[in-house]
Amino acid sequence: MQRTSDQASDIKRWGAGALVFAALAVVGGMSNAYVISLLTIVLLFTFMGQSWNLMLGIGGQLSIGHALFVGIGAYAVAILNIKYGVTPWIGLLLGAVIAGFVGAVLAWLSFRFEVRGIYFALLTIAAAEFARIMFGGWDYVGGMQGLFYQAPSSAIDLGMLRGDARFYYFVALALAAIGVAGTELISRSYWGYVWRAMRDDDEAARALGVRTFRHKVLVVSISAATAAIGGGVLGLVQGAIFPDSIMGMAISVDVLIGPVVGGLGTAFGPLVGSMAAIPLHHAMGALGDALGLPGLNSVAYGAVLILVVWFLPDGIWPSIVRLYGAIQLPARGPIPQLRKVEE
Amino acid sequence: MTALLEVKNLTRAFVGLVAVNDVSFSLQAGRITALIGPNGAGKTTCFNLVAGALRPTAGQVLFEGRSLEREPPEAVCRMGIARTFQIVRPMKDMSVLENAMVGAFSWTTNVKEARDKAYESLDNVGLAGKANARTDQLTLPDRKMLEMAKALSTRPKLLLLDEVMAGLRPTEAAGVVGVLHRLAEGGLTILLVEHVMRIVMEVASTVVVLHHGAKIAEGKPSEVVADPAVLESYLGAGFHA
Ligand SMILES: Nc1ncnc2c1ncn2[C@@H]1O[C@H](COP(=O)(O)OP(=O)(O)O)[C@@H](O)[C@H]1O
Numbered sequence A: 001m002q003r004t005s006d007q008a009s010d011i012k013r014w015g016a017g018a019l020v021f022a023a024l025a026v027v028g029g030m031s032n033a034y035v036i037s038l039l040t041i042v043l044l045f046t047f048m049g050q051s052w053n054l055m056l057g058i059g060g061q062l063s064i065g066h067a068l069f070v071g072i073g074a075y076a077v078a079i080l081n082i083k084y085g086v087t088p089w090i091g092l093l094l095g096a097v098i099a100g101f102v103g104a105v106l107a108w109l110s111f112r113f114e115v116r117g118i119y120f121a122l123l124t125i126a127a128a129e130f131a132r133i134m135f136g137g138w139d140y141v142g143g144m145q146g147l148f149y150q151a152p153s154s155a156i157d158l159g160m161l162r163g164d165a166r167f168y169y170f171v172a173l174a175l176a177a178i179g180v181a182g183t184e185l186i187s188r189s190y191w192g193y194v195w196r197a198m199r200d201d202d203e204a205a206r207a208l209g210v211r212t213f214r215h216k217v218l219v220v221s222i223s224a225a226t227a228a229i230g231g232g233v234l235g236l237v238q239g240a241i242f243p244d245s246i247m248g249m250a251i252s253v254d255v256l257i258g259p260v261v262g263g264l265g266t267a268f269g270p271l272v273g274s275m276a277a278i279p280l281h282h283a284m285g286a287l288g289d290a291l292g293l294p295g296l297n298s299v300a301y302g303a304v305l306i307l308v309v310w311f312l313p314d315g316i317w318p319s320i321v322r323l324y325g326a327i328q329l330p331a332r333g334p335i336p337q338l339r340k341v342e343e
Numbered sequence B: 001m002t003a004l005l006e007v008k009n010l011t012r013a014f015v016g017l018v019a020v021n022d023v024s025f026s027l028q029a030g031r032i033t034a035l036i037g038p039n040g041a042g043k044t045t046c047f048n049l050v051a052g053a054l055r056p057t058a059g060q061v062l063f064e065g066r067s068l069e070r071e072p073p074e075a076v077c078r079m080g081i082a083r084t085f086q087i088v089r090p091m092k093d094m095s096v097l098e099n100a101m102v103g104a105f106s107w108t109t110n111v112k113e114a115r116d117k118a119y120e121s122l123d124n125v126g127l128a129g130k131a132n133a134r135t136d137q138l139t140l141p142d143r144k145m146l147e148m149a150k151a152l153s154t155r156p157k158l159l160l161l162d163e164v165m166a167g168l169r170p171t172e173a174a175g176v177v178g179v180l181h182r183l184a185e186g187g188l189t190i191l192l193v194e195h196v197m198r199i200v201m202e203v204a205s206t207v208v209v210l211h212h213g214a215k216i217a218e219g220k221p222s223e224v225v226a227d228p229a230v231l232e233s234y235l236g237a238g239f240h241a
């Protein structure tokens, strides 16, 4: 009995997800250039938010320096493409491998020497800042002047991953869909179970045979690799990369705001959160410019964060789910009060 | 008869006190042994030493002839020793079923296999009907049973139970006693910490008594309860049976 109800809710959940993304595809076909480019950024940060969410929401490891991995991805794609004409597909792959390696080394060293929790998070910031300064002083990659892509020659060139704004919208949409589905799948896989166990109680998980050390290294590495893919595409979309923007603290914040606002550890949370927070950020930035109040966007970010933490500590998405009860909270397992226990 | 677990001269000192002091005992395969003693006697510390959660200051722990003192808890678990925590530790954002699945991932990576094992473990402790509940919806006795189900999912050869029946009503405790007997008949070796002497008499074939970290008695339950040293440790100096 329980299993059929699981299957039914599985179908509902995946169906709901497919509907949302179908609707977003329609939006991409209809909207104007401004909306499209804004939503492209939202969707890219949904994807990168998923990578961050995997690490904290499921694996229990906090990073506030995800810009490091985003930047590695962006530079890998840009260097190969701009300097050597290599397709971004290769750059994305290489960037993911390098970032995955860097993430694994960072995690390995920290956890080996018992640097955990908030101290590990501080280390991620330090690493990101170190990389930003290093890239800024590195002439081969353009230093502070950055790297510029040539303008795309056609509306769609899938082989070179170049195209117009609408093309990138659909690339970002595909990534976001992969992120949501991937989170859902991973969360219900062997990895998902042992990661959530070590997130909830490291010592109890170890007592049940979970080799938490290697799993922490693994989750950080996978998170880093996927963030790098998002960063590679972000660089292409923006047409240029600079160390201060692509590896700056602001990127790390943009990456985590979606899942924090939307709902940590959930498959849909980062999408909902990015949809809410990033357009607000842009709108407040524009308003701030118009009113001569720079920093209004940061104040808005802070306000949203405080409001969410205060009123919806689990994030927006779980609150919606609880309200409607039809869809389950995906990555955190069933919400039993909404569900009859059948025997 | 071979010993599954051998504890030799086990000692653990904390700052200012020796919580476990030169304790030796061995567990026979397929038997239920009770570890008893007043609060603070060192029973939980003993469990932590065997399970790899604490390093001994001195002494040895041999499981199937292999030395365990340097192994981390996850390795000890994978060798076949599962433990419950006296203060229950459910994974709070996972359902009851998911909690019970975790242990199964110590021997399989197949989710369906883990789920089947989890249902079996939950069934063993009478929690199958609450598989989809959240752990904070469980009563304390149920949480204790969940601790046991989590441990059972690891397919242990030796199960360490730290006060799993504390707080249970007599009828509930009787149910657990039945479960323990069934598990032992199935070949599982059990070491349990338990306070209620009536239950100890009922389940254990051997009793080890700790007091101030030292072993003061060991034997059949009926012998141990008649031991003046044991009575004294429980009821205070000056008491003589
Ligand atoms: N981590 C620790 N640090 C210091 N003292 C401890 C620690 N763990 C236990 N103790 C002390 O060791 C003694 C034995 O504790 P414990 O093994 O929990 O006893 P029991 O389980 O028999 O009640 C107690 O005096 C306790 O305060």
Ligand SMILES: [Mg+2]
Pocket: B043, B044, B045, B086
């Ligand atoms: Mg104790």
